[in-house]
Amino acid sequence: MVRKPTLVAGVDSSTQSCTVVVRDAGTGALRRTGRASHPDGTEVDPEVWWDALQAAVAAAGGLDDVAAVSVAGQQHGMVVLDADGEVIRPALLWNDTRSARAAEDLIAELEPGDAHRPGPTAADRGGGSGRAAGRTAGAGRAPDRAVDLAAGRAAWAAATGSVPVASFTVTKLRWLADHEPGNAARVAAVALPHDWLTWRLAGSPGLDRLVTDRSEASGTGYFDTARGTYRRDLLGLALRRDDAARIVLPRVLRAGEAAGTGDPGLGLGHLVLGPGAGDNAAAALGLGMGPGDVAISIGTSGVVSAVSPHPVADDSGMVAGFADATGAFLPMAVTLNASRVLDVVGRLLGVDHGELSALALAAAPGAAGLTLVPYLEGERTPNLPGATGSLLGLTLASATRENLARAAVEAVLCGLADGLAALEDVGAPVERVRVIGGGARSEAVRRIAPTVLGRPVQVPEPGEYAADGAARQAAWALAGTVDPPSWRPAPSRTYDGEPARHVRERYAEVRHRHVASPHAR
Incomplete structure (x- = not known):
């Protein structure tokens, strides 16, 4: 008799949507997925997260045959x-x-x-x-x-x-x-969002069970x-x-510690609940990151995170000294403006993401001196919550669709390059850089990234890495082992290119001028 594989589920309740993946607990092989959208806005009734989770679970085929689930969430x-x-x-x-x-x-x-x-x-x-x-x-x-x-x-x-x-x-x-x-x-x-969703899966059993x-x-x-x-x-x-x-x-669980079981009243009594994690920590777990690994995630926000064996404390505020989901640390630099900068410029040019990418690659590095300071929603790194964006260096020569597309891609990557430099400044080990997130689907982002960052980058095949990390954590909680299960990492492609130092230098010059201006305060 052939034994059925044990299945686990991982949830990513992000800013924009809820994604559920169901994977083989032993191998990590993907079995099925589901997704549901979240409403726009920065102030949200948590009940919509619960509704979206139920819809995403249903789209993923339910949890009846799943042994454990863990929730990653927006931090x-x-x-x-x-x-x-x-x-x-x-x-x-x-x-x-x-x-x-x-x-x-x-x-x-x-x-x-x-x-x-x-x-x-x-x-x-x-x-x-x-x-x-x-x-x-x-x-x-x-x-x-x-x-x-x-x-x-x-x-x-x-x-x-x-x-x-x-x-x-x-x-x-x-x-x-x-x-x-x-x-x-x-x-x-x-x-926090993932704490609350885990608590709801357990049946809201009392505040002391958070x-x-x-x-x-x-x-x-x-x-x-x-x-x-x-x-x-x-x-x-x-x-x-x-x-x-x-x-x-909420009681802080150990890495891989089970949080209890699901609510029998919801038909979830058979489920082991994992402790959950912040979305970036879950993505690091999904990627199998270790010391020396850096992930640059280009989504709603831009995140540069590195696994470190030691805690980091940066009094400049550029780097946040967070923890990871394994017992190590995850120093992180975050920008508020990432993929939505590309969305906005694409709308201005009347093109989709593929066409925006082609336009950007048709322009020379530096976009003929056209530089975008992409603080469209204020900014977190550097800490300028009241800032607005600026387009500088506009001339008859630089005013082309191709240059504007290139300037947008370079702006997003320059902000992330600043974050990477800040991590190195506080001693975070940086040996291998991976680019993930929705923005990594852009060919222009993949090809321009090594020229702006000044180093090769690896781009794993597109995936739901936060949800995958949550699923791996669920398998860990189910197994009760010291270390998480070993799953085969996603295949990746390496991109390299000639460093374009003048792009970073120009960006730093105009960003400094922008930061010093009255409207940035």
């Missing part, structure tokens, strides 16, 4: 719950920049002495138990007091591994405290990534509350 999104487990208000997503002022205030309010305050006890690594956080740092302080911001950035980097920007959950909680104090006072638990993993916790802004503990004093600082010890935070 940083703020899901606040009341004492009954009800969502208090729509979630604020990572790309909602209304909390930019809150980020600046939090940086100003943290004093150097607060950076090394004792962390919570082992009992307080999640859940609502544990000792009180002591005084709430910043309680009663005026948010506009004069403080050395450089010292504040250093204090945050020492405390959490990262300097808060508008994307982080901690800044959104401060925005909530300042603009919706009634809602802030009702907060009994704070979760779970997460290090990769997601490290992106909140109130988690000490190096030590693996929550910083409730920083949570209290954000919410302007002195009872932060009473707020439930």
Whole structure:
């Protein structure tokens, strides 16, 4: 009798959609997939994620024959719950920049002495138990007091591994405290998108059953990534509350630890639930990344991430010192503007992505001096949430469709090249660079990337790497082993080209001029 393979499912609940993959737990072979869209916007009712997850599961053939599932999700999104487990208000997503002022205030309010305050006890690594956080740092302080911001950035980097920007959950909680104090006072638990979806799969069994993993916790802004503990004093600082010890935070599971089982009432009682992960950490797991590997993901955002055996703390704020899904670390530089820059320029030119790629490749490197500063939604790296984009170097000679297409591709890649350089500056090992995401489907991106980055790049065949990583994590939780299962990596193609240093130099020159201009502040 031939034994049927054990199947596992991975979920990627991203900004734009929910994707489900079903794979063989032993080999990683893909069996089936499903997808459902999410609505546009930066403020979303989490219930639509749950609806999309159910639709994507149905499109993937259901979970009746699946043994385990794990959820990867967009990072940083703020899901606040009341004492009954009800969502208090729509979630604020990572790309909602209304909390930019809150980020600046939090940086100003943290004093150097607060950076090394004792962390919570082992009992307080999640859940609502544990000792009180002591005084709430910043309680009663005026948010506009004069403080050395450089010292504040250093204090945050020492405390959490990262300097808060508008994307982080901690800044959104401060925005909530300042603009919706009634809602802030009702907060009994704070979760991130993947935490909440895993909890829903378990049947919403009570706030004390919320779970997460290090990769997601490290992106909140109130988690000490190096030590693996929550910083409730920083949570209290954000919410302007002195009872932060009473707020439930998801219990941080070990890498590969099972989160429990699915809800029998939903027909999911047979499922082992994995801990889940942030989308970039899941993608790293799906790619099989190890120390020295770098992934450049070109999607809604642009992400440069490197697996490091050691924690990273960058007080410039260029690099966020996150954790990965295996027990290592995942320092990361993120741009808000990536594939949608190509979308916009394509619409302006009236062409699809294939035609935009052909136009870009028809232009010479440097686009005859035409340079796009692509801060169409503000920017995170560098931290300029109020910035707008600029098109510079427009002349009779440079004003062609081909040059505009080339300038768009080069702009996206120059921003990511800055992120890669920042990772190297903080000591992250960089040996092999892979380009993934929707933007990597562009032939122009693949061919221009090595000329802008100044090194060869590998482009794996297109795939749903965050969902794949979640599926691999589900197989890991099911097996209960020390290490994740070994799955065959996706085949890739290497691209190389002559470095075009003048492109980076020109971009750096106009970006510096742009950053110094009044409208960028």
